[in-house]
Amino acid sequence: MQNHSSSPVLPLTVSRNPAPLAGTIRVPGDKSISHRALMLASLAEGRTVVTGLLEGEDVLRTADAMRALGARIAREGDRWVIDGSGVGALQEPEDVLDMGNSGTAARLLSGILSSHAITSFMTGDASLRSRPMRRVTQPLSGNGSCFATRKGEKLPMAIIGTGEAAPLTYCLPVASAQVKSAILLAGLNARGRTRVEEPVATRDHTENMLRHFGVPVEVGRTDTGGRVITLTGPAKLTARDVVVPADPSSAAFPIVAASLVPGSEIRLPGVGLNPLRTGLFQTLREMGAVLDIENARIEGGEPVGDIVVRSAALHGVDVPADRAPSMIDEYPVLAVACAFASGVSRLRGLDELRVKESDRLAATVALLRVNGAVVRVEGDDMIIEGRGGPSGLGGGLVETKMDHRLAMSAIVFGLAAESPVRVDDTGFINTSFPGFVGLMAGIGAEL
Numbered sequence: 001m002q003n004h005s006s007s008p009v010l011p012l013t014v015s016r017n018p019a020p021l022a023g024t025i026r027v028p029g030d031k032s033i034s035h036r037a038l039m040l041a042s043l044a045e046g047r048t049v050v051t052g053l054l055e056g057e058d059v060l061r062t063a064d065a066m067r068a069l070g071a072r073i074a075r076e077g078d079r080w081v082i083d084g085s086g087v088g089a090l091q092e093p094e095d096v097l098d099m100g101n102s103g104t105a106a107r108l109l110s111g112i113l114s115s116h117a118i119t120s121f122m123t124g125d126a127s128l129r130s131r132p133m134r135r136v137t138q139p140l141s142g143n144g145s146c147f148a149t150r151k152g153e154k155l156p157m158a159i160i161g162t163g164e165a166a167p168l169t170y171c172l173p174v175a176s177a178q179v180k181s182a183i184l185l186a187g188l189n190a191r192g193r194t195r196v197e198e199p200v201a202t203r204d205h206t207e208n209m210l211r212h213f214g215v216p217v218e219v220g221r222t223d224t225g226g227r228v229i230t231l232t233g234p235a236k237l238t239a240r241d242v243v244v245p246a247d248p249s250s251a252a253f254p255i256v257a258a259s260l261v262p263g264s265e266i267r268l269p270g271v272g273l274n275p276l277r278t279g280l281f282q283t284l285r286e287m288g289a290v291l292d293i294e295n296a297r298i299e300g301g302e303p304v305g306d307i308v309v310r311s312a313a314l315h316g317v318d319v320p321a322d323r324a325p326s327m328i329d330e331y332p333v334l335a336v337a338c339a340f341a342s343g344v345s346r347l348r349g350l351d352e353l354r355v356k357e358s359d360r361l362a363a364t365v366a367l368l369r370v371n372g373a374v375v376r377v378e379g380d381d382m383i384i385e386g387r388g389g390p391s392g393l394g395g396g397l398v399e400t401k402m403d404h405r406l407a408m409s410a411i412v413f414g415l416a417a418e419s420p421v422r423v424d425d426t427g428f429i430n431t432s433f434p435g436f437v438g439l440m441a442g443i444g445a446e447l
């Protein structure tokens with residue numbers, strides 16, 4: 001499979017949309033759930049059929065890695081069929097596992113590999129090779145596995161897993177679903193009780209999907225509103241079909257675009273509405289956005305609904321730090337909305353943005369500034385002085401720094417701004433939202 005880093009650069013210039021956005025946009029499958037579906041189906045006994053799987057580059061990397069570890073994974077029409085090997089029965093891969101641009105793939109897989117008696121080697125693209133792995137290697141090595149990383153605990157790394165893993169007890173020092181999931185997945189092939197405490201709740205797709213595959217997972221509360229998750233290994237996963245909802249983090253881009261382009265009204269069917277993912281929707285409503293949920297239902301064990309958005313005059317907002325985990329990937333596009341809103345916005349507690357595909361705190365500030373917005377960072381907070389409309393905004397060249405969310409945020413900025421926005425490279429959008437430009441064109445975006 002080709003990685004965008006070796007493909008031609010795809011620049012784009014985006015001008016203010018001459019007409020409202022209108023119609024229905026079907027956003028692709030949830031990235032977090034898609035990675036987990038492939039990993040857990042590969043650890044299950046029997047055949048799993050996944051529908052709605054995100055076919056973005058990040059998820060295809062996970063599929064390649066699980067194949068290299070012995071699972072049989074095939075695309076049959078619009079379904080993905082996985083024959084798992086079972087917990088404890090992964091094969092040693094013959095080559096380096098290349099996780100491309102995906103932090104989720106690298107961190108979760110590290111957990112699985114640490115508790116299997118195999119030696120493996122993992123790398124990624126230039127972005128992933130710059131991201132911290134210590135957050136998983138340090139706790140995971142407590143189970144008897146061994147990691148050898150490049151200086152600074154960065155990829156590439158060697159993982160010497162153990163077939164006799166000790167169960168881990170760990171309290172997350174950062175709010176990270178990836179770290180939580182790595183520990184839980186390691187626990188599947190450890191003997192005894194694995195316990196993870198998270199002071200602030202993070203997305204719970206691993207817990208939900210483990211239950212779906214028949215693993216008893218207990219979730220308790222701490223006095224301070226956090227969660228304690230426990231499971232007992234060795235666990236047996238039984239294959240069960242998975243339906244992946246549309247990704248709320250991808251839906252964020254057309255939703256903000258429709259909020260900002262005057263006269264717009266769009267519908268997004270079947271979007272995942274897990275409450276640990278919907279911080280952006282709450283925040284946009286607080287800003288005055290008109291965002292309705294219709295046909296709320298449970299599909300494949302996750303809450304979903306159809307979202308209807310109409311354009312609205314937005315005003316500034318103060319987003320508390322404890323909301324960050326429920327909208328961690330949505331800050332770049334929220335910052336775009338804040339630049340067009342009237343009044344000042346303060347987005348608090350954004351330290352984790354510094355270790356995403358790029359330093360998203362710095363890169364979002366640069367995106368806004370180069371396009372005429374007034375923005376500053378105080379500690380871990382971003383403060384944006386909104387223009388109250390498109391006037392004076394746009395005209396800049398955005399450096400996307402191998403970061404799909406920056407590329408899509410820049411495009412949304414351009415659709416609403418007074419002057420055109422140039423984007424240096426849109427190729428990385430394929431990591432999470434293949435077909436983004438075409439789907440946006442389908443609702444009237446002139447891209």
Ligand SMILES: O=C(O)C1=C[C@@H](OP(=O)(O)O)[C@@H](O)[C@H](O)C1
Pocket residue numbers: 031032033104175176177178179181203328329352
């Ligand atoms: O567990 C997951 O699927 C994810 C968790 C988040 O990362 P962190 O765990 O680093 O916050 C998020 O940014 C990422 O896109 C997906």
Ligand SMILES: C=C(OP(=O)(O)O)C(=O)O
Pocket residue numbers: 058101102103104105329356357405432
């Ligand atoms: C941070 C992200 O993903 P990952 O950590 O999986 O690379 C993202 O998709 O915005």
